[in-house]
Amino acid sequence: MNMNEQMDHAEQNILHTYNRFPVVFDHGQGVRLYDTAGKEYLDFAAGIAVNALGYHYPGYDEALKAQIDKLTHISNLYYNEPIIRAGEKLVKASTMDKVFFTNSGTEAIEGALKAAKKYAYNRDGHAGHEIIAMEQSFHGRSIGALSVTGNAHYREPFEPLMGGVRFAAFNDLDSVKALVNEKTCAVIIETIQGEGGIYPATEEFLTGLRRLCDEKDIVLIFDEIQCGMGRSGEYFAWQNYGVRPDIMTSAKALGCGVPVGAFALNEKLGANSLAPGDHGTTYGGNPFVCAAVSAVFDIYERDNILEHVRETTPYLVRKLDELAQASPYVSARRGMGFMQGLVITGMKVGEVTKAALEKGLLVISAGSDVLRIVPPLVIRREDIDQMTEILRTILVP
Numbered sequence: 001m002n003m004n005e006q007m008d009h010a011e012q013n014i015l016h017t018y019n020r021f022p023v024v025f026d027h028g029q030g031v032r033l034y035d036t037a038g039k040e041y042l043d044f045a046a047g048i049a050v051n052a053l054g055y056h057y058p059g060y061d062e063a064l065k066a067q068i069d070k071l072t073h074i075s076n077l078y079y080n081e082p083i084i085r086a087g088e089k090l091v092k093a094s095t096m097d098k099v100f101f102t103n104s105g106t107e108a109i110e111g112a113l114k115a116a117k118k119y120a121y122n123r124d125g126h127a128g129h130e131i132i133a134m135e136q137s138f139h140g141r142s143i144g145a146l147s148v149t150g151n152a153h154y155r156e157p158f159e160p161l162m163g164g165v166r167f168a169a170f171n172d173l174d175s176v177k178a179l180v181n182e183k184t185c186a187v188i189i190e191t192i193q194g195e196g197g198i199y200p201a202t203e204e205f206l207t208g209l210r211r212l213c214d215e216k217d218i219v220l221i222f223d224e225i226q227c228g229m230g231r232s233g234e235y236f237a238w239q240n241y242g243v244r245p246d247i248m249t250s251a252k253a254l255g256c257g258v259p260v261g262a263f264a265l266n267e268k269l270g271a272n273s274l275a276p277g278d279h280g281t282t283y284g285g286n287p288f289v290c291a292a293v294s295a296v297f298d299i300y301e302r303d304n305i306l307e308h309v310r311e312t313t314p315y316l317v318r319k320l321d322e323l324a325q326a327s328p329y330v331s332a333r334r335g336m337g338f339m340q341g342l343v344i345t346g347m348k349v350g351e352v353t354k355a356a357l358e359k360g361l362l363v364i365s366a367g368s369d370v371l372r373i374v375p376p377l378v379i380r381r382e383d384i385d386q387m388t389e390i391l392r393t394i395l396v397p
């Protein structure tokens, strides 16, 4: 089958919930991918901010293969060594107190919301609490996660969703304060909004939220699913601001390619929310995915991945700013670390991503008009040069 036949074949069987790019990938190496026809692509999408170590990073495959030969699944009714190691490493990196491993980001959000509700239930002796979420946010596609996702288009067909959710404007503390009442149990935000268009939180906003939540005993939840695991230059983006949440969620790059997420709780929530019987998962944190998580943390430490992001960010930012200056189609750049967005005007962002694909570069969109740059964290300056050269051929007439 040639690539077109393969794509037709896929559409015959796979539910059409994605307008996929017209390419069938075969394998990757480093920060490059190869399609089934043998064409090479430079990857600045990383499987939507997942493949932080690119492909076949030294030590990663070996750790997974070794675990496959020992044990892939055993359920959470028993202990296993990989979850013991992964739990310790995630607690250390996040400076939180307790973690729960899930199969996805969405499930990490579900767990975080349940933990916040249970905390308020324990405190007040009754249920019926409310949650404040942000406009233009994205937290996942399940009914619970969708309920706190600030995108009416995603939500509408599935209403009624979980009740008791109000939406405030991101980076606008007063709009959050205006929604707080005696039922409010949690505020949930992405530390850097991803799908909504790459909007980092302001320091003022995070500091203000922390103070507000402390005053009212409201659980502050930071969704670090996309911006976490080193993309900002720290393990978790909130660590750049020094504002610690009560609960944080992780996924995407947590396993660098295996389906795993987690929510992590501070001491207060760890001790006063979910208890035996309140929450569970069959697969979540199984030995296979936890071997990946553990290997990822080992590799980050061994090869100073966070330092590489911090050292290389100024170069990436400079090259993107130069491109923005030179292009009539780029009106702004924003972001933090290796999570950057270029605001595209006068051209559809979908045209840019499509043209880039044809020229051997993977980039994706965010929101309606933002070109999202979320490469593997192991890219080098030469890769940044190649990326901006390709984008120049599209965005600079």
Ligand SMILES: *Cc1c(COP(=O)(O)O)cnc(C)c1O
Pocket: 104, 105, 106, 107, 109, 138, 139, 140, 141, 190, 194, 195, 223, 224, 225, 226, 227, 251, 252, 261
């Ligand atoms: C991707 C994402 C999710 C959902 O994660 P899944 O693994 O797709 O379930 C939630 N929150 C944020 C910020 C995300 O970027």
